[in-house]
Amino acid sequence: SENYHEADSLGFFATDSANNSFLIDDFWFGPASIIDIFDAKAADWFMQKHKPLIDQGIAGWWSDLGEPEKHPAGIKYKAGSGKNLNNLYGHTWAKTTSSFYRKNYPNQRVFNLIRSGYAGTQRYSTFPRSGDVKRSWAGLKAQLPIMLTMSMSGIPYMHSDVGGYAEGVFNEELYTRWVQLGVFSPIFRPHGDKHPTEPIYYSEETRKIVRNLLNLRYELIPYIYTMAYQQTLHGKPLVRPLMYEQDDDYLLDKYDLYYFGDNLLVAPILEAGANSRRVDLPIGTWLDFFTGEEYYGGRTIEAGAPISKIPVFVKAGSFIPTIKAQTSLPLIQTDNLTITYYYHNDVTKASGELYLDDGKSPDAIKKGNYQLFSFSAQNSDKELSIDISHNDGVYLLRPGRREIELLVKNLPGRPENVRVDGKGVEFRYVPKDKQVQVKFTMGSAPVNIKIK
Known part of the structure; x- marks a missing residue:
């Protein structure tokens, strides 16, 4: 492409042992070279290519493959070998994007969707996804520990491709349960390959359920936005494992139940065919968010969960x-x-x-x-x-x-x-x-x- 030849002539790509642009034959979309994001001039050239699109109104970016996905042995950057900089590539890319906006668009927020980073990447207006997750019940279940442990590590906007991304089969029950989890996640974003994640492609029953869930997500925006403020000011995670609120060794490895902000307790359905699930209610008084039924905590209950419902509880006094x-x-x-x-x-x-x-x-x-x-x-x-x-x-x-x-x-x-x-x-x-x-x-x- 024109951009490739320009960057190559300016020496803005990572290099091989002969100091030529390192050509990777089988990158995700074909032959490619990797921008030397550690070179200030190369990074600025790269970001200047974004400017016409920002000026047209583009408000967010999908900074994908930033591991980088293909990072052969022997690749070199101005800052050192690829082997030593591997984990910092996505982090530096995010920092570069953030710095460009602060300098050129100081009154504009940036939404940067990433899947790679490092300690501190959260400083740069990043919204990480858990990668190309498998479209399966195991894939759904895996999102809970990923989301909660990353949140506890200071990465507050970790989320998944709602519906699952890769492999699997078209499954309305799995899709519905994943949407339910997504509504009570820091970011709600359906995305998939091979099988659609747009509700229009599903049955009327599923569309009705998902429509109600989407409306609920929008209704809760003031609550969620306040959570984001509390995270920014005080570092409070948007989603929290039970051990965050209650000091108990029993809760250390419990990831199938979590707090959504200060007031909501969410118990996703993670098994095929389930119409109920056991919920270990924390100490306190809880109300079913949808029915108002009252429960005293410190005990285990069996919560009903027909396909249209995800068990959610609100703390009394909220x-x-x-x-x-x-x-x-x-x-x-x-x-x-x-x-x-x-x-x-x-x-x-x-x-x-x-x-x-x-x-x-x-x-x-x-x-x-x-x-x-x-x-x-x-x-x-x-x-x-x-x-x-x-x-x-x-x-x-x-x-x-x-x-x-x-x-x-x-x-x-x-x-x-x-x-x-x-x-x-x-x-x-x-x-x-x-x-x-x-x-x-x-x-x-x-x-x-x-x-x-």
Whole structure:
């Protein structure tokens, strides 16, 4: 190609023993040479080739094969031998991409999908995938320890090709169970070879289930985005093994059950034909995320899991912020927010938060261009008091006022009255769901809701 001959003439490829460009005959797509990413001039030349596409609106990159996939003995870089630099190639590629954006597009975030890296690669806006995983139940099951151990190692956005990538057969049950796991993963991204991963190619029953799951993922974006903020600021993993929250040697090698943020406990279905599974609930009080059924922790339960359901539990005393589902992230609006509080009489105090910004600025936290909501609940025998406030931070297109829907689930009965900032308001009580619904408008001032 034209680009190949240009890079070859400039000496920008890794070299052989004669200092000629090292030609690999059987790289993934055919004969190829590898950019010397350790050479500053070669790296800059390579990134300049990205610029016209970035200027057209490309917002992310798939930096694939960065091991590199083919790395023959004898290959040399300006920084040393390929043997000594093997693990650093993908890392340096990610750093190069990040540095290029910081210099040339300082107001733009980059999404860099990778499958190779090193300690510290997470600094460079990288989103690693677990590779070309096998389309099988064993392939699905393997994603849990990969995702959780990488998260505990400081790599927070590890995820898999939802549905599986390679080999295997067309399997609607496996696909559905993998989508369920993907919805409660740091990144949701179907991808596959030979067999499609788009829902349109599956049965009407599967499409309906997957459609509901996709809507749920979009609804949970405020919760997930807040998890990303907490990870950035405090280093908290988005997904966490049970041992992260509970110090118990028994939990050290338990990977089939995990926390999704502070409040949700996820128990994926990992076996063919399973309609239920055993769940070791951690200490505390838990509510079925979908049905509201109440469980006390510190014991093992058998959780029902028909094909349309993944067992998910929410910790009593949790605040979960959500929005109306959309078909694409750029369409999401936060003018209307739903805040759900999961009540339990044993929980006397609770707190939570919600982080929002423009979704674009890489320095939103550093510059203070964000809005951070704080939620708190105080529960006495006769009254539940909920306070909602925020830092009144400013960012581009931030709504000045928001319509808030507060849902309080698991209340034992219909309240006598509900007051917002001391004034009685109308409310709706749904006995079947044991749920109270209150709506109000929120500007810059804090709001107090009392339910008696």
